[in-house]
Amino acid sequence: MSRYSQPSRRVEVLTFLLCLAMSLSLLFLPMEVRISVADRISSVVTDPYHRVRNFGEDVFQVRRQNAELQSHLSALELQLASRERYERDQVRHVASDQEFGWEGRLWPCEVVARERGRYAQMIKIRSDLPLDWQMYQPVMTPRGLLGRIRLITSPHTAWVELLAAPEVAIGCEIERTGLLGILRASGGKYVLDMVGRDENVQIGDHLVTSGIAEVVEVGEEEHLAMMPRGLPVGQVTAVTSPLEELFKKITVQPYAEFDINERVFVVSGRPVQGSGSRP
Amino acid sequence: MRVFLRTTIGWMLVALVGDTLVAPAISIAGIAPDFTVIALVILALAEGSYAGCVGGFVIGLVQDLANPEFLGLLALCKTGLGFTVGRLRGHLLYGIPVVEGVVVALAVMVHDTLYELVRTQMSSEAFLPAFLFRVLPISLYSGLVGIPLLRVADLVGILRRED
Numbered sequence: 001m002s003r004y005s006q007p008s009r010r011v012e013v014l015t016f017l018l019c020l021a022m023s024l025s026l027l028f029l030p031m032e033v034r035i036s037v038a039d040r041i042s043s044v045v046t047d048p049y050h051r052v053r054n055f056g057e058d059v060f061q062v063r064r065q066n067a068e069l070q071s072h073l074s075a076l077e078l079q080l081a082s083r084e085r086y087e088r089d090q091v092r093h094v095a096s097d098q099e100f101g102w103e104g105r106l107w108p109c110e111v112v113a114r115e116r117g118r119y120a121q122m123i124k125i126r127s128d129l130p131l132d133w134q135m136y137q138p139v140m141t142p143r144g145l146l147g148r149i150r151l152i153t154s155p156h157t158a159w160v161e162l163l164a165a166p167e168v169a170i171g172c173e174i175e176r177t178g179l180l181g182i183l184r185a186s187g188g189k190y191v192l193d194m195v196g197r198d199e200n201v202q203i204g205d206h207l208v209t210s211g212i213a214e215v216v217e218v219g220e221e222e223h224l225a226m227m228p229r230g231l232p233v234g235q236v237t238a239v240t241s242p243l244e245e246l247f248k249k250i251t252v253q254p255y256a257e258f259d260i261n262e263r264v265f266v267v268s269g270r271p272v273q274g275s276g277s278r279p
Numbered sequence: 280m281r282v283f284l285r286t287t288i289g290w291m292l293v294a295l296v297g298d299t300l301v302a303p304a305i306s307i308a309g310i311a312p313d314f315t316v317i318a319l320v321i322l323a324l325a326e327g328s329y330a331g332c333v334g335g336f337v338i339g340l341v342q343d344l345a346n347p348e349f350l351g352l353l354a355l356c357k358t359g360l361g362f363t364v365g366r367l368r369g370h371l372l373y374g375i376p377v378v379e380g381v382v383v384a385l386a387v388m389v390h391d392t393l394y395e396l397v398r399t400q401m402s403s404e405a406f407l408p409a410f411l412f413r414v415l416p417i418s419l420y421s422g423l424v425g426i427p428l429l430r431v432a433d434l435v436g437i438l439r440r441e442d
Contacts, residue, residue: 006327006329007329011329012327012328012329012332012362012365015329015332015333016328016332016358016362019332019333019335019336019354019358020355020358020359022336022351022354023336023339023340023351023352023354023355023358024351024355025351026340026343026350026351026354027349027350027351027352027355028351029350029351031348034347034348034350034351035347035348035350037347037350038343038344038347038350039347041340041344042344042345045341045344052295052299056299056300056303059300060300060303060304
């Protein structure tokens with residue numbers, strides 16, 4: 001290592017006294033002069049530093065703010081879709097007390113653990129705020145339904161069962177026609193079951209949740225897995241009607257991506273019933 | 280010259296990146312380590328009291344510019360601290376994490392105590408809560424964070440014994 005000469009003890013002490021004197025003289029300046037001096041020096045010396053500092057703090061805040069904005073945007077989109085559905089239901093002369101959508105809010109959560117592998121079935125999520133988690137509460141990405149809460153580990157964390165899990169069956173509705181079916185994962189694909197072979201289903205039809213609860217058996221107990229109506233689920237990619245089958249074979253591509261989520265939203269709130277008046 | 284460059288980059292990195300990026304990320308209930316004091320300790324232990332007091336004055340002055348009401352106060356505290364810690368160089372047991380942690384914690388405590396005494400105009404009603412709920416936790420936290428930083432500084436050859 002190269003060395004360079006250290007200043008003598010005398011120089012050290014003189015420098016120390018000089019720095020002390022400068023500090024004290026700054027400290028004892030009249031307030032107006034002090035502020036003026038600070039203003040002039042800072043405009044040259046510290047403004048770049050403060051810009052860097054503010055940028056650093058912004059970087060940390062941007063992700064959180066982005067998640068909150070995404071949750072508000074998704075909630076507004078869901079509410080807008082609910083209103084449009086209500087109008088369509090009215091046109092189809094559906095009974096006015098049918099559930100037409102959802103009203104509530106989305107809680108942003110961070111994905112903190114996921115199963116490795118092509119077909120992950122569970123993820124662990126963490127909320128910055130303590131949440132009143134409910135079993136089978138829906139979880140979304142900004143694009144669509146991702147899964148549902150399966151295991152609550154703390155007020156901040158829970159495990160989510162993804163749509164890819166074999167136990168998951170979601171009551172869905174084809175948005176264009178209102179036809180009902182059950183979406184489940186099967187052999188690496190997602191299929192919509194229980195849609196009659198003569199029904200009107202087209203490639204490109206959008207699927208939303210139907211709001212029909214699923215009965216889930218856990219041991220000897222039965223639980224109702226509630227899912228509000230109108231959460232976007234996926235799009236029909238293939239439809240066939242085999243002669244020997246009572247039901248169509250419908251393949252669906254979910255909107256949510258299951259392997260790259262960093263932020264997801266837990267859906268809380270209540271379904272909204274039609275009452276003859278506009279929402 | 281290479282050592283001087285390494286030292287300069289090292290303490291500036293700790294002060295700037297630590298204060299800008301790391302401190303907000305690891306703060307607990309508003310209590311974050313004082314990376315500027317940790318950087319000053321590294322500088323003073325590496326280069327001695329001359330660099331310590333000049334560096335302390337510069338760092339303190341830069342911080343003071345954001346708070347003109349006490350312009351010169353942090354420069355004063357850090358000048359004294361840099362000079363004193365620089366004087367300790369060569370008198371410490373190097374390589375013992377506890378010693379390094381205690382040095383950093385004491386440095387932060389002395390620095391912040393001086394600052395708070397002047398800021399509160401030595402009023403015990405204002406000083407005691409600030410000492411108990413800010414100075415002490417920040418000192419302890421800084422001591423803990425200081426240990427790995429001083430270890431790294433030692434490993435990369437920044438901290439040196441008396442020439």
